[in-house]
Every structure is written in C-alpha cells, then in structure tokens.
Amino acid sequence: QVENIENHSKQKLLVVANRLPITASRIGEDSWSLEVSAGGLVSALLGVNEVDAKWIGWAGVNVPDEVGKISLTKALAEKSCIPVFLEEDIVDQYYNGYCNNILWPLFHYLGLPQEDRLATTRSFETQFNAYKRANELFADIVCEHFEEGDSVWCHDYHLMFLPKCLKERNRNMKIGWFLHTPFPSSEIHRTLPSRSELLQSVLDADVVGFHTYDYARHFVSACTRILGLEGTPEGVEYQGRVTRVAAFPIGIDANRFKRVLENPDVQENIKIMEERFRGRKVLLGVDRLDMIKGIPQKVLAFEKFLEENPEWQDKVILIQIAVPTRTDVPEYQRLTSQVHEIVGRVNGRFGTLTEAPIHHLDRSIGFDALCALYAVTDVTLVTSLRDGMNLVSYEFVACQESKKGVLILSEFAGAAQSLGAGALLVNPWNISELAASYAQALNMSPDEREKRHRHNYAHVTTHSAKHWAEMFVSELKDTALEDKMRTRQ
Ligand code: ADQ
Numbered sequence: 001q002v003e004n005i006e007n008h009s010k011q012k013l014l015v016v017a018n019r020l021p022i023t024a025s026r027i028g029e030d031s032w033s034l035e036v037s038a039g040g041l042v043s044a045l046l047g048v049n050e051v052d053a054k055w056i057g058w059a060g061v062n063v064p065d066e067v068g069k070i071s072l073t074k075a076l077a078e079k080s081c082i083p084v085f086l087e088e089d090i091v092d093q094y095y096n097g098y099c100n101n102i103l104w105p106l107f108h109y110l111g112l113p114q115e116d117r118l119a120t121t122r123s124f125e126t127q128f129n130a131y132k133r134a135n136e137l138f139a140d141i142v143c144e145h146f147e148e149g150d151s152v153w154c155h156d157y158h159l160m161f162l163p164k165c166l167k168e169r170n171r172n173m174k175i176g177w178f179l180h181t182p183f184p185s186s187e188i189h190r191t192l193p194s195r196s197e198l199l200q201s202v203l204d205a206d207v208v209g210f211h212t213y214d215y216a217r218h219f220v221s222a223c224t225r226i227l228g229l230e231g232t233p234e235g236v237e238y239q240g241r242v243t244r245v246a247a248f249p250i251g252i253d254a255n256r257f258k259r260v261l262e263n264p265d266v267q268e269n270i271k272i273m274e275e276r277f278r279g280r281k282v283l284l285g286v287d288r289l290d291m292i293k294g295i296p297q298k299v300l301a302f303e304k305f306l307e308e309n310p311e312w313q314d315k316v317i318l319i320q321i322a323v324p325t326r327t328d329v330p331e332y333q334r335l336t337s338q339v340h341e342i343v344g345r346v347n348g349r350f351g352t353l354t355e356a357p358i359h360h361l362d363r364s365i366g367f368d369a370l371c372a373l374y375a376v377t378d379v380t381l382v383t384s385l386r387d388g389m390n391l392v393s394y395e396f397v398a399c400q401e402s403k404k405g406v407l408i409l410s411e412f413a414g415a416a417q418s419l420g421a422g423a424l425l426v427n428p429w430n431i432s433e434l435a436a437s438y439a440q441a442l443n444m445s446p447d448e449r450e451k452r453h454r455h456n457y458a459h460v461t462t463h464s465a466k467h468w469a470e471m472f473v474s475e476l477k478d479t480a481l482e483d484k485m486r487t488r489q
Contacts, residue, residue, distance in 0.1 A: 023059075053080065146170070154205070156178070163201055176473075249463060254460050280315055304434075339360070384410045398460050
C-alpha cells in the first residue's frame with residue numbers, strides 16, 4: 001500500500017480551466033510574448049507540494065493558422081500549459097453567449113436574459129450547442145495528455161459539461177469539478193432550459209466542490225428536486241455510486257502580500273500616499289466592473305453618507321478601482337455609464353476646486369501598487385450583490401497588520417461565512433444601511449477595530465490558497481485510492 005501511495009504522488013494533475021494562467025500575444029509569424037497572469041487559482045496551485053500540475057485552457061487569442069498553433073503550443077509547453085484552440089464563432093456563442101450571458105447572471109441571481117427567452121429559443125439552443133461543442137474540444141485535449149493514474153481538476157461554470165465528456169471517453173478517469181461562483185437556489189437553477197443535462201454531467205465527476213456549505217446544499221437540492229436523486233451525507237447517489245459534494249473555501253497566499261509590503265519601493269509608495277491623503281480617511285473599492293459587484297450601490301451609499309454626515313465631507317475619500325471586464329457586452333457598457341454618471345454627480349455635489357470625494361479609476365493596477373493601497377486604506381467596501389467568495393476582502397485583511405482597518409462586507413459574498421465575525425456585514429441593496437455602516441466603520445474605536453482585525457487575520461493567514469488546493473486534491477486522490485481498494489476486494 002505504501003508503494004501505491006508513493007506512485008500516486010508522482011502522478012500528474014491536469015488543471016482544466018476556460019483560460020490559461022498566461023496571456024499570449026503574437027509578435028511574429030511564429031513567435032509569442034507570454035505574460036503570466038497571477039490570479040488566485042495560479043498562486044493556489046503553485047503552492048501545492050508534490051503535484052506535477054499541467055494547465056489546459058484557452059489562451060484567449062484567435063489563432064487561425066497552423067504555424068501559429070504549433071508555435072504557441074511549443075512556447076506554452078515551457079510554462080506547463082497546453083492550449084485549447086477555439087474558433088471565433090464558438091468563442092462568441094460559448095464564452096460570450098452561454099457562459100457570460102446565461103450562466104453567469106443566473107448563478108448570481110440576476111435571472112436569464114429576457115430577450116433571448118422571448119425572441120427565440122433557437123438562440124438559447126445555439127449557444128448551448130456551442131457550449132457543449134467547446135467542452136468536447138477541451139475533452140479532446142485532456143484525453144490527448146491524460147496518462148493512467150492522473151487526476152483531472154475542472155474549474156468553473158464554463159466547463160460543467162466536461163466531466164460527462166471525459167467519463168464517456170474513459171470511465172476510470174478521476175475527475176474533480178470546482179465552481180468559483182455561487183451555486184444558486186434550486187428554484188433559480190430550475191429555470192435554466194438545460195438544467196438537467198448540466199447537473200447530470202457535473203455528477204459524472206468524482207468530487208464536486210463549492211466555496212461554501214450553502215452552495216453545496218443548493219446543488220444537492222437541485223439534484224434531488226430536479227433529477228429526483230437521493231442526497232446522502234457525502235453527496236448525491238448517481239448511477240450506482242456516490243458523487244462527493246463538499247465545501248472547499250478558497251483562500252489567498254497571505255505571505256505574498258506581507259512580503260511585498262516589506263519591499264522598500266512599496267514602503268516609499270505607502271509614505272507618499274499617506275502624505276497625499278493626510279487629514280482624510282480612505283474608503284476603498286477594488287472590483288472588476290461587473291454587475292454582481294454592487295458598485296452603483298456602493299457609490300449611492302457614499303452619496304447618502306456625505307449628505308447625512310456633513311462633518312465628514314472634507315475628511316473622507318472613496319477610491320474605486322474598477323477594472324473593465326466583458327466590455328463588448330451591452331449590459332456592461334450600460335453599467336460603466338451608470339457608474340460614471342453617479343460618480344460625476346457626487347463629485348459635482350461634494351467636490352471643491354481642489355478636491356473630489358471620489359477617485360474612480362477604470363483600470364487594473366499592478367500588484368505592488370494594489371498592496372500599498374490596501375495598506376493605507378481605513379475601510380474597504382465589498383458590496384457584491386452575489387459573489388462566490390471575494391478575494392479582495394482577504395487581500396485587504398492580509399495588508400492591514402499595522403493599520404487594522406475595517407472591512408465592510410456584503411452578506412451575499414461567500415467570504416461573509418468566514419470573515420463575518422470580524423467584518424461589518426451589510427445588505428448592499430439597503431442603501432441606508434450601507435451608508436450607516438460607513439459611519440460606523442469610520443467612528444469605530446481602536447479596540448474594536450483591533451479585535452475584529454485579529455479575527456479576520458487569523459482566518460486569512462491559516463486558510464490559505466495552498467490549503468484549499470491541497471484539500472481538494474487530497475479528496476480526489478482519496479476517491480482514487482478507495483476505488484483501487486474496492487477493485488482488489
Ligand atoms: P472575481 O469575480 O474576479 O473571481 P475576486 O475573488 O474578488 O473576484 O478576485 C478578483 C481578483 O482580481 C483579486 O485578486 C483582485 O486583487 C484582482 N483585482 C480586481 N480588480 C482589480 C483591479 N482594478 N486592479 C488590480 N487587481 C484587481 C471569481 C469569483 C469570486 C471568487 C474567485 C476565486 O467571482 O467570487 O472569489 O473567482 O474563486
């Protein structure tokens with residue numbers, strides 16, 4: 001058995017996600033510039049010991065020619081990445097369409113797009129067919145690189161059809177699937193025309209993971225109510241076996257943030273910002289400019305806070321860093337205009353010739369600058385209408401050892417389950433309550449801030465990204481070992 005376990009630890013983990021952790025741009029007919037995008041998932045998996053991980057995913061570029069495909073595959077191989085090539089029309093129907101226009105809003109309780117439902121069901125079907133086709137293309141590449149004993153970890157709502165495609169090709173493949181968004185109540189999921197097919201496919205995985213216990217429970221309810229299956233304490237009974245369903249809350253690599261804060265250039269930047277904001281408290285928002293992040297609510301509440309607390313009018317600023325996302329989708333364009341309009345109004349009402357109460361940036365900022373900003377912030381505002389976890393809340397806490405600032409956190413973010421005792425929990429739909437929480441945070445005593453920060457800091461530093469990935473991978477390996485033992489008996 002010892003020998004078995006040793007052999008096991010040498011086997012590969014194939015991590016399959018819609019996007020590779022690398023952004024490729026073409027700089028010649030057969031040459032590419034590759035930039036590592038250091039997201040939460042990348043740093044999580046880098047930290048997993050004894051795992052030889054390879055990434056499979058779309059490189060985010062259209063590569064129509066063979067020369068380009070061959071040269072990009074070669075360049076990515078050096079970074080342990082394997083590309084899946086998707087044609088432009090598939091990307092449009094699968095990624096922009098089914099993933100971002102249907103599953104993303106539905107899983108965040110924003111409903112299905114009305115126009116699609118009323119105009120024609122064909123467009124829904126076309127998008128779902130493209131989704132399945134794209135998942136088949138991912139499966140082709142996984143099977144090309146899979147060797148006996150490897151485990152496959154599929155990520156997110158883009159690849160819900162993948163476990164089925166893979167199991168159809170190889171029943172013995174060990175497959176995990178993890179969802180980074182919320183899984184909604186079964187009453188929401190049942191409105192989706194392809195509700196059963198997606199659930200059945202996910203159940204083909206051996207381990208199904210979510211950020212919180214609530215999302216796992218919603219998934220099990222969807223399987224029992226929509227598919228009529230039996231739920232068990234371990235998961236869901238499906239085709240003569242139990243698919244494990246559990247919560248694996250993600251975390252961050254807090255040490256990476258602490259190390260950056262010790263860097264002299266970052267320290268210098270912190271001093272410059274402290275000087276710049278002297279005499280004012282800093283409220284901060286860092287989000288992708290997405291409908292689910294509740295940015296209009298956050299700014300409207302700031303306006304109400306300034307109205308109701310005139311003594312704070314020249315003593316506080318709100319910095320909102322909103323990185324544009326899905327910019328070709330009309331809803332996102334409307335959101336950008338809406339946010340700009342509210343920000344303009346608040347600055348017009350409460351600004352002076354030299355100062356504006358809101359600094360709004362439509363862009364991403366570098367990691368060093370982000371850490372420095374977290375460190376000088378007094379209150380961070382996470383006002384998501386729904387959010388799988390929300391890593392910004394964790395990152396802020398990791399950077400607050402000296403300041404011990406306050407986290408205002410939406411009760412609809414997964415992070416509310418882990419940081420709820422340290423944060424001020426809010427319902428972002430209630431603008432008055434949100435505005436009152438800004439006042440409460442700014443007036444909080446140092447003792448209470450310290451106590452709340454201690455709670456959050458202990459959680460963020462112990463529940464790391466590495467811990468999350470190790471828990472999931474070890475659960476997946478356990479199911480593989482159990483299967484082996486069972487076949488021997
Ligand atoms: P996201 O919706 O992207 O992730 P989040 O978890 O907050 O949300 O992660 C965002 C990341 O991007 C953070 O690391 C943050 O620092 C960075 N970021 C955001 N805006 C930025 C900006 N303007 N400049 C620089 N960096 C910026 C999805 C789910 C979440 C879930 C994660 C991980 O929607 O709920 O927590 O996956 O599972």
